[in-house]
Amino acid sequence: xxxxxxxxxxxxxxxxxxxxxxxxxxxxxxxxxxxxxxxxxxxxxxxxxxxxxxxxxxxxxxxxxxxxxxxxxxxxxxxxxxxxxxxxxxxxxxxxxxxxxxxxxxxxxxxxxxxxxxxxxxxxxxxxxxxxxxxxxxxxxxx
Numbered sequence: 001x002x003x004x005x006x007x008x009x010x011x012x013x014x015x016x017x018x019x020x021x022x023x024x025x026x027x028x029x030x031x032x033x034x035x036x037x038x039x040x041x042x043x044x045x046x047x048x049x050x051x052x053x054x055x056x057x058x059x060x061x062x063x064x065x066x067x068x069x070x071x072x073x074x075x076x077x078x079x080x081x082x083x084x085x086x087x088x089x090x091x092x093x094x095x096x097x098x099x100x101x102x103x104x105x106x107x108x109x110x111x112x113x114x115x116x117x118x119x120x121x122x123x124x125x126x127x128x129x130x131x132x133x134x135x136x137x138x139x140x141x142x143x
Contacts, residue, residue: 062085
């Protein structure tokens, strides 16, 4: 296991790129506050550097909420917005690594990721929206 000092790259972090993408997003984008101690713990759990978008989001934010909650990107977790951390969801649901690649800056030549579109049939106002996946799967039903 790599130590935290090997995972945090202050000179070449992906965070400025993420900030620019959030600022230029065509949909409302909210960066959730991260608890510094929890962010360090989650980065250690993920074992990715802050040079990657995944590592930067985990270490610098509690997560991202896009387009009024239609899309939630997990970071180090945020209790105020009831958003689990990436590590909590991985441990409780999949037992492995879940990585979703998304782009809301549009398609361009050489771009491997299409623009984000709304998932059909899921609303941020569904009765189980905002709950961690582990609560929904632990009971075997969606409350």
